[in-house]
Amino acid sequence: MSKDDDRVGTHVPSAALAAYATGDPGLDDVAAWGVEAHLDTCARCRARLADHAAPPVRDLLGTARTALLHEARTGPQPAPARSRWRRWTGWSPLGWAVTALTAVLAAFLLDRAYPQFPSVVLLLAPLAPISGLAVAWSRRTDPAWETLAGMPRAGLELVLRRTLVVLAATLPALTVAGLLLGESPALWLLPAITGTSATLWLGGRIGVTRAAAALATAWIAAVIVPAVLTMDVPPMIRAEGVPGWAAAAVICTVLALLRADGFLRLHSWR
Structure with a gap:
């Protein structure tokens, strides 16, 4: 795995990705949501996430990704920025x-x-x-x-x-x-x-x-x-x-x- 994967601001650190994949309670809610937001737009981190997940979970992630992408293309447009x-x-x-x-x-x-x-x-x-x-x-x-x-x-x-x-x-x-x-x-x-x-x-x-x-x-x-x-x-x-x-x-x-x-x-x- 490239060292660039762990650069802050580029990809999710490996420790945080592993904690998210295993449901580690030490990962607080805000950090978990930050990981999810990054995964929505980063194919490399989604692939890295699969390395930390069990085989049944990998299949579930693939299904969820397909559903999310379909919803993003066909769903309502984002709301205007808040005041x-x-x-x-x-x-x-x-x-x-x-x-x-x-x-x-x-x-x-x-x-x-x-x-x-x-x-x-x-x-x-x-x-x-x-x-x-x-x-x-x-x-x-x-x-x-x-x-x-x-x-x-x-x-x-x-x-x-x-x-x-x-x-x-x-x-x-x-x-x-x-x-x-x-x-x-x-x-x-x-x-x-x-x-x-x-x-x-x-x-x-x-x-x-x-x-x-x-x-x-x-x-x-x-x-x-x-x-x-x-x-x-x-x-x-x-x-x-x-x-x-x-x-x-x-x-x-x-x-x-x-x-x-x-x-x-x-x-x-x-």
């Missing part, structure tokens, strides 16, 4: 964004109308970005998730892009509401950042949607329910809780970055 907006996020989170902004406005109006009660803006602020991530990175809400998951930039980079879109949709509204109410931004910003980072960290393990649901439930049980029962702001979202939230935000961010490889697996879309 830059679609590369960063999808149209499905727009409904969530409108709902989140409406919730922030309602919380602000309640705080202005009933200043004697615990601040609804402080209580709900961390839930806004968490719920946005649950929508922005889920196979159930994004009809094009398979295509996006197979993109070269899939993984943590794409997750961070969508996270920035979620934060850009929620933080400005929360900032305005907090300033008008005279609340320190740290009281809601740090819990919101911590919740976002924790969602990304857990999302690489159990799926972003599941992580968001678990953290939202924990926040409701630990903060919102006690505030409603006592009619007072819990100590954890008062000024004395700011140092703890700052430390938690740093720790969760580092843990999320360390779990970056978790977003190369399909389970992160659950």
